[in-house]
Amino acid sequence: MDFNLSEEQLMIQQAARDFAQTELLPGVIERDEHSKFPTEQVKKLAELGFLGMVVSPEYGGAGLDNLSYVLALVELAKVDASAAVIMSVNNSLVCAGMEKYCNEEQKQKYLVPLAKGEVLGAFCLSEPEAGSDATSQKTTAIDKGDYYLLNGTKNWITNGSSASTYLVIAQTDIEKGHKGINAFIVEKGWAGFDIGPKEKKMGIRGSDTHSLMFNDVKVPKENRIGADGFGFQFAMQVLNGGRIGISAQALGIATGAYDLALAYSQQRKAFGKEIFKHQAIAFKLADMATQIMAAKMLCYKAATEKDAGQDITQSGAMAKLYASQTAMDVTIEAVQIHGGNGYVSEYHVERMMRDAKITQIYEGTSEIQKIVISRTLVS
Numbered sequence: 001m002d003f004n005l006s007e008e009q010l011m012i013q014q015a016a017r018d019f020a021q022t023e024l025l026p027g028v029i030e031r032d033e034h035s036k037f038p039t040e041q042v043k044k045l046a047e048l049g050f051l052g053m054v055v056s057p058e059y060g061g062a063g064l065d066n067l068s069y070v071l072a073l074v075e076l077a078k079v080d081a082s083a084a085v086i087m088s089v090n091n092s093l094v095c096a097g098m099e100k101y102c103n104e105e106q107k108q109k110y111l112v113p114l115a116k117g118e119v120l121g122a123f124c125l126s127e128p129e130a131g132s133d134a135t136s137q138k139t140t141a142i143d144k145g146d147y148y149l150l151n152g153t154k155n156w157i158t159n160g161s162s163a164s165t166y167l168v169i170a171q172t173d174i175e176k177g178h179k180g181i182n183a184f185i186v187e188k189g190w191a192g193f194d195i196g197p198k199e200k201k202m203g204i205r206g207s208d209t210h211s212l213m214f215n216d217v218k219v220p221k222e223n224r225i226g227a228d229g230f231g232f233q234f235a236m237q238v239l240n241g242g243r244i245g246i247s248a249q250a251l252g253i254a255t256g257a258y259d260l261a262l263a264y265s266q267q268r269k270a271f272g273k274e275i276f277k278h279q280a281i282a283f284k285l286a287d288m289a290t291q292i293m294a295a296k297m298l299c300y301k302a303a304t305e306k307d308a309g310q311d312i313t314q315s316g317a318m319a320k321l322y323a324s325q326t327a328m329d330v331t332i333e334a335v336q337i338h339g340g341n342g343y344v345s346e347y348h349v350e351r352m353m354r355d356a357k358i359t360q361i362y363e364g365t366s367e368i369q370k371i372v373i374s375r376t377l378v379s
């Protein structure tokens with residue numbers, strides 16, 4: 001597998017790196033402290049074309065490859081994991097799914113503004129009683145002829161209040177189990193659609209997470225995605241790609257923390273020498289660098305396979321499983337290497353440690369990734 005980056009990919013990586021340094025870094029501690037959504041920064045991400053990176057220019061996107069998308073996400077996540085997940089949800093879970101599975105009318109109406117970054121999207125699968133067990137949908141959408149009547153609650157939705165367009169998964173025919181599930185495009189502001197308060201979170205505090213309540217919301221029939229009963233397959237296919245985005249976010253968090261720890265270890269002195277010269281610290285960094293390299297290979301491999309049109313069920317899940325564990329392990333060690341300074345916000349690594357944890361939970365927990373991977377091992 002050839003990971004020699006092209007001129008264009010290197011340019012995108014550099015543009016994302018510059019953006020992260022100039023636009024994200026200055027306020028990242030404050031946004032974390034006050035759980036503040038990066039509104040201005042998201043506008044600038046849209047100007048860079050980063051909110052619809054892999055969508056074709058025909059539908060308002062930048063028409064780039066998935067490896068470029070991963071490179072950009074990593075650079076953002078090295079500095080601000082919240083900005084990275086906002087971008088990842090819009091790209092992977094909303095735009096990519098819509099481009100592949102929506103009809104022309106839906107794409108013109110909804111995808112174009114999303115890919116241009118004029119509005120944000122949200123992906124709404126999880127419910128209070130249906131997280132990992134995603135086929136147990138309690139939200140219902142009853143066919144009323146011209147429209148579906150949507151009722152239920154979605155939990156923990158990223159971009160929950162900042163989005164304008166919501167992809168909502170709901171049960172339309174309980175008898176048919178997961179084959180009786182559909183996906184719908186729902187607009188903010190429709191009667192009966194309410195947004196709950198912002199969740200107070202351990203990490204990724206710059207991103208807004210909300211529950212969503214649907215009470216007799218009329219969803220026009222033309223807003224159903226794909227054929228009747230396609231909703232669960234839609235969600236799974238979208239998540240296969242989304243997991244590459246989260247693996248990139250995790251890889252970015254790990255790399256950001258490692259870079260800071262390596263620099264700190266060469267500057268901080270104890271017992272008359274730089275702490276890097278104590279083998280216990282140097283070995284930690286050796287382990288961190290090795291894990292990061294392995295995570296990077298898995299993440300790039302999955303993105304490259306997606307670009308080649310291959311099935312990424314296994315590679316996406318492996319990348320997410322490994323990169324999220326790497327993010328957790330590396331950030332814990334980065335805090336340790338920083339000693340007391342690691343425990344205060346000014347040095348960034350404590351935030352990175354808190355941010356890392358979510359990568360093992362959302363878009364399928366690590367246990368779920370193992371279920372997905374193990375099912376690909378046997379035919």
Ligand code: CAA
Pocket residue numbers: 085089123125126131132133134135158178232233236237239240313361362363364365368371372
């Ligand atoms: N790719 C394609 N299809 C898949 C699939 C995958 N990865 N996983 C399951 N399917 C299909 C199966 O083939 C089956 O379809 P058919 O019957 O038509 O063949 C159907 O889905 C049901 O599959 P199972 O019988 O395996 O169902 P299950 O209940 O035993 O397990 C599961 C399903 C894999 C555990 C699934 O429920 C799952 O992925 N759960 C995790 C949910 C998740 O990732 N949520 C993330 C929410 S979004 C989010 O979190 C965003 C964010 O934070 C930023």
Ligand code: FAD
Pocket residue numbers: 089122123124125126128130131132133155156157158159201204209358361362363364365366367368
């Ligand atoms: P549960 O499913 O209740 O799992 C609890 C524990 O049991 C976990 O450790 C799990 O791995 C384990 N477990 C469950 N089943 C099994 C099994 N069969 N075998 C072994 N172990 C098992 N969802 C969306 O739809 N859209 C979003 O935008 C979104 N954003 C999120 C943002 C944040 C900050 C958070 C916290 C969550 C978000 N989620 C979103 C929800 C997220 O995807 C779910 O939290 C996740 O899928 C886990 O579901 P759960 O919380 O119900 O945990």
